[in-house]
Amino acid sequence: MAQFGQALLGGVTTGSIYALVGIGLVMIFKMSRVLNLAQGEFLILGALFAYTLVGLLPLWLACLLAVVGTFVIGLLFERLAVRPVRGSTLTVLLVITLGTSILLKGAAMLIWGKEPMSLPSLSGNNPLQVAGLFIPPQGLWILGGIAVTGLILRLFFDRTLLGKAMVATAENPTAAGMTGINTIRLGRLAFGLSGAIGGLAGVLIAPLTFISYDGGTLIGLKGFVAAALGGMYSIPGAVAGGLLLGALEALGAGYVSSIFKDVTAFVVLIVLLVVRSGLDKRKTLLEEGLS
Amino acid sequence: MNNRAFWAAALAVALVPLVVPNSYVLGVLTTVGIYCIALIGLDLIKGYTGLLSLGQAGFMGVAAYVSGLLTTRAGWEPLAALPVAVGAVVLVALVMAVPGSRLTGFNLALATLGFVIITEGLFRGLRDWTGGATGLVGVPNFRVAGYVFASERDNFWLVWACCLVIFWLTHNLVHSQVGRALRAVRQDHLAAATMAIDVFRYKVEVFLIAAVYAGVAGSLYVHYMRFIAPDMVNWVVSTGLVTMLVLGGEGSLWGVFLGAALLHLLPEVFNPLQDYLMLLQGLVLVALMVYLPGGLYSLVGSWRRRVRRPGGTGRADPIPALVDKQVSP
Numbered sequence: 189m190a191q192f193g194q195a196l197l198g199g200v201t202t203g204s205i206y207a208l209v210g211i212g213l214v215m216i217f218k219m220s221r222v223l224n225l226a227q228g229e230f231l232i233l234g235a236l237f238a239y240t241l242v243g244l245l246p247l248w249l250a251c252l253l254a255v256v257g258t259f260v261i262g263l264l265f266e267r268l269a270v271r272p273v274r275g276s277t278l279t280v281l282l283v284i285t286l287g288t289s290i291l292l293k294g295a296a297m298l299i300w301g302k303e304p305m306s307l308p309s310l311s312g313n314n315p316l317q318v319a320g321l322f323i324p325p326q327g328l329w330i331l332g333g334i335a336v337t338g339l340i341l342r343l344f345f346d347r348t349l350l351g352k353a354m355v356a357t358a359e360n361p362t363a364a365g366m367t368g369i370n371t372i373r374l375g376r377l378a379f380g381l382s383g384a385i386g387g388l389a390g391v392l393i394a395p396l397t398f399i400s401y402d403g404g405t406l407i408g409l410k411g412f413v414a415a416a417l418g419g420m421y422s423i424p425g426a427v428a429g430g431l432l433l434g435a436l437e438a439l440g441a442g443y444v445s446s447i448f449k450d451v452t453a454f455v456v457l458i459v460l461l462v463v464r465s466g467l468d469k470r471k472t473l474l475e476e477g478l479s
Numbered sequence: 480m481n482n483r484a485f486w487a488a489a490l491a492v493a494l495v496p497l498v499v500p501n502s503y504v505l506g507v508l509t510t511v512g513i514y515c516i517a518l519i520g521l522d523l524i525k526g527y528t529g530l531l532s533l534g535q536a537g538f539m540g541v542a543a544y545v546s547g548l549l550t551t552r553a554g555w556e557p558l559a560a561l562p563v564a565v566g567a568v569v570l571v572a573l574v575m576a577v578p579g580s581r582l583t584g585f586n587l588a589l590a591t592l593g594f595v596i597i598t599e600g601l602f603r604g605l606r607d608w609t610g611g612a613t614g615l616v617g618v619p620n621f622r623v624a625g626y627v628f629a630s631e632r633d634n635f636w637l638v639w640a641c642c643l644v645i646f647w648l649t650h651n652l653v654h655s656q657v658g659r660a661l662r663a664v665r666q667d668h669l670a671a672a673t674m675a676i677d678v679f680r681y682k683v684e685v686f687l688i689a690a691v692y693a694g695v696a697g698s699l700y701v702h703y704m705r706f707i708a709p710d711m712v713n714w715v716v717s718t719g720l721v722t723m724l725v726l727g728g729e730g731s732l733w734g735v736f737l738g739a740a741l742l743h744l745l746p747e748v749f750n751p752l753q754d755y756l757m758l759l760q761g762l763v764l765v766a767l768m769v770y771l772p773g774g775l776y777s778l779v780g781s782w783r784r785r786v787r788r789p790g791g792t793g794r795a796d797p798i799p800a801l802v803d804k805q806v807s808p
Contacts, residue, residue, distance in 0.1 A: 223585050225592075283725060286533075290718060298758060405605050405714060409596065410760045412589060446808050448748025451600040456594035458575070461590050462697045 190320045195442040200220020201327045201396075204334040205231075209424030210418065211337070212382035217380035218358040220420055222270060222281050226289035228408025230386025232290065232401065234258045235394035236300050237387070238307055251391040255384050261292075266376040289404065296358035296401035303402025303404060305397035307391065326395045333392045337385060337428060354378065357426020383398055406450060413457045485647060492639040501591035502631040507747050511739050512617045513700050514723065519642075519649050520692030520733040522722055526729030527653055528685050529665035532593030534575075536692045537598040538568045540712030542697030544602060544609055547618045547707050549737040557621045561698045569687060576686045587686075595714045598808065603708040614708030620704040634703045641699060646690060650732055652688075661685060662730075722760045724768050728776025737775050 209227055216224045226254040237257040242251035269288050273280055310329050315322040344351040356364040357371045365371045390399070414433050418425020433453060518767055519537045524532050542564040549560040575590060602609045609615055621628040621637060628637050652658055663671040664678050672678050701707045719742070727738025742760070746752045752759070765773060 223588070224586075269765050277529065278585065279525070279529055280768055280772070282531045282585075283721065284720060284765055286721065287761050287764025287768065289761070290722070290757055290767060294755070294758030294761050298754065333787070399532045406596065409589075409592060416589070445604075448600065448604055449596050451604070454597045454600075456592055458597075461586050 189441070190288030193319075193321050195246075195438045196434040197321055197323065197327070199242075199435040199438025200431055200439065201330050201434070202393075203431040204330045205393045205407070205430070206410045206414040206433050207240050207334055207427040207430025208239075208337065208385055208392075209224065209407060210339060210430050211341070212385045212389075212410050213415045214418070214423055215382045215385075216416070219354065220266075220375045221278075222285065223278075224382070225408065226265065226404070227284040227382070227386060228260045228404030228406065229289050229292040229296075229410055229415060230268070230374040230383045230404075231390040231393070231407055232296060232399055233248065233261060234387025234429045235307065235399040236305070236390075236391025236401075238391045238394065239300070239305050239399075242307060247310060251310075255387040255393050258387025258390070259380045262380040262386075262455065263376055265383070266379035271372075271376075276436050289408070293402055293404060294407070300401060302401065305394075305398040306398055307394035309395040324396065326392070330392045330396075333388060336426065336470060337388065338424070341423060350374075350377075373435045409457075413453045414455065416460055459475050485643075485650075488646075491641055492636070492643060495639075496632040496635045501708050505631040509635045509638050509703060512635070512642045513696050513703065514720065514739045514743065515642050515735055516638075516699070517693045518697040518720055518724055518727075518739055519645055519732060520689030521724050522729055522732055522735050523649060523653070523661075523692075524685050524689040525721070525724060526731070526734075527658065527661040527665060528682060530686075531588045531684065531721070532591045532686070532689065533588060533714065533721065534594045535689065535720050536712045536714065536716035537591070537595040538690045538693035539697030539716070540595075540598050540602060540631065540707070540709075541571055543701035543707040543712060544615065544695035546698040547615045547701045548608065550619050550702075551615065551617055556699075557619060557702050558595055558623055560563060561695070564689055564698045565694035568690050568697075572687050572690035576683045592717070594715050599602065599709045599713040601677070602712070609709075612709060614706050614711075615701075616706040618701050618707070619706050620705060628702075638699055638703065641695060645695070646732065649692075653732065657681070660680050690703060719760065720766050724774075726774055728764055728774025728779075731774075731776045731780075733779075734774050734776030741775070755778050 206438040209231060212230065213224055217386050234254045234257070237254035238250045241253055244250075245253070245305075265288055269284050270281070275286055308323070309326045311325045313324065313326075316328075317323075345350075345355050351362065354374050354377070356367070357369060357374050361371045375412050393399075398402045400410045410433060411430070414430035417429030417432060418427070433456060436456065437449055437452045445447055494683045495508065497510075498503055504774070517539055521532065521535050524530050529637075545564040546557065546560045549555040549563060550557055555563075575594060603612055621734075628634050653661070660671065660676045660681055662675065662682055663676055668678055700711070704711075723738035723742045724735065725738070726742055727736065728734030742763075746756050771777065773780070
């Protein structure tokens with residue numbers, strides 16, 4: 189039982205990271221109908237920025253600046269690559285984000301090299317022992333990170349004018365535009381926020397694992413699975429999807445075989461695409477269960 | 480098709496190994512030919528039908544491992560293993576394609592990318608069968624009736640002969656009613672469906688044909704290299720294929736050769752480029768999508784038009800193949 193709990197805890201921790209990546213994807217998807225294949229790169233870049241800055245600055249400041257850095261990357265991405273082909277077919281947009289993902293990987297490889305790196309934990313490495321479970325402090329930071337992010341986003345979209353304008357744009361860009369909302373600028377903001385959330389995931393997970401320039405594809409795809417499980421249009425759905433995926437993976441690795449840990453996510457993805465008609469439906473099983 | 484161009488290409492294929500004595504260069508060209516076979520399939524699905532499939536490398540991998548395992552473990556002849564490997568690929572592709580209409584843009588891109596990652600994970604994980612990360616070694620060269628295709632020259636001829644045959648078949652296909660139907664699907668699903676084009680059936684068929692080509696490429700690949708490793712057929716290869724297609728110019732078939740040759744030969748010729756390859760690939764993809772969606776082949780097309788029609792604008796059409804040919808009512 190303790191073993192089960194430990195595996196589940198690990199899974200939920202990793203799942204929170206998938207959830208953060210999934211949130212970023214959902215945000216861009218809702219605002220611009222772009223499926224961003226470069227979402228995982230935001231995470232990698234966040235971790236790599238922090239890795240460079242941590243030599244010069246205190247850890248927390250390095251992490252904060254790294255998140256600001258990925259925010260800017262998100263804005264630039266929208267302005268330079270997505271904006272010029274706005275209104276193109278879906279395949280063109282997919283290739284654009286695919287190209288950006290390869291571009292960012294190539295740049296990261298040239299700047300940071302091929303060696304995997306790691307960050308120091310935000311508050312030490314001594315695991316806390318609660319009810320027979322060992323919890324690394326960084327795990328608490330991750331769980332706290334997803335909770336706070338969720339809360340802030342909820343308040344942002346429900347209480348602020350800017351957030352409400354974004355919701356309106358996502359619902360109906362034409363109507364939102366008619367009320368004087370600058371939908372183009374908000375679309376760009378969504379890319380920036382998405383980048384920042386990705387970067388946050390990166391600085392949170394880096395102390396627990398190794399980050400290398402090419403890790404973005406795998407983590408980005410798992411973010412997709414999280415978002416798709418949650419219906420692709422729902423931020424709480426993406427969070428639930430991420431946690432579920434993390435738990436499934438951890439239990440699969442613990443009880444079946446660790447070789448196939450990464451395969452689990454994609455079996456879930458393919459089954460999801462086959463059972464439901466996939467991402468084009470607005471609701472999935474999970475989301476229906478939530479609402 | 481344009482017979483002269485085809486026979487010129489065939490002649491070039493026959494002569495190149497006699498003119499190029501360097502076996503290293505020949506080997507590189509053979510690899511280009513293998514990629515071209517998979518790329519012709521990708522052009523059919525992406526260029527003509529407008530669907531992004533990232534699964535070509537996965538299909539290549541399945542065929543390569545099936546072919547490799549049958550010849551090493553079961554002692555089959557490569558000539559017998561190839562059709563079985565392609566059959567296995569068709570089965571896998573059917574499983575992915577048929578259940579419902581999954582072949583819309585997002586779903587196909589994600590499902591195929593997931594598929595490539597699953598197959599790579601399996602090739603790595605099933606160590607007893609596949610040899611894990613180090614790969615499957617000791618695969619025999621291709622042989623027909625006792626004749627072994629061992630030299631670089633033999634392999635060049637074998638691969639490029641297959642490539643030309645596939646090119647010829649596909650060229651005829653895209654200039655038939657099927658090709659026109661595919662272009663109609665690419666332009667507008669609904670409009671195509673109202674013209675009694677069975678959109679779903681065509682998409683599945685194209686997906687299967689592309690998988691078959693990737694299977695042939697994979698099987699030839701393993702018998703040429705004489706081994707196969709997960710890194711040779713992972714998602715990096717899949718995205719590389721998409722880059723080659725976009726660079727050369729999609730929806731023209733001829734662009735395939737331009738893209739494969741350029742992207743594969745440049746780093747070989749100019750070695751320091753190796754480190755910049757990824758950055759360059761990404762830049763090429765984004766820049767072409769924004770500024771030259773027709774790829775390099777569209778430049779050839781506009782140049783030809785300018786030569787024929789003095790005073791023409793010479794502006795590149797976005798997708799020449801779509802503009803040149805008219806859709807019969």
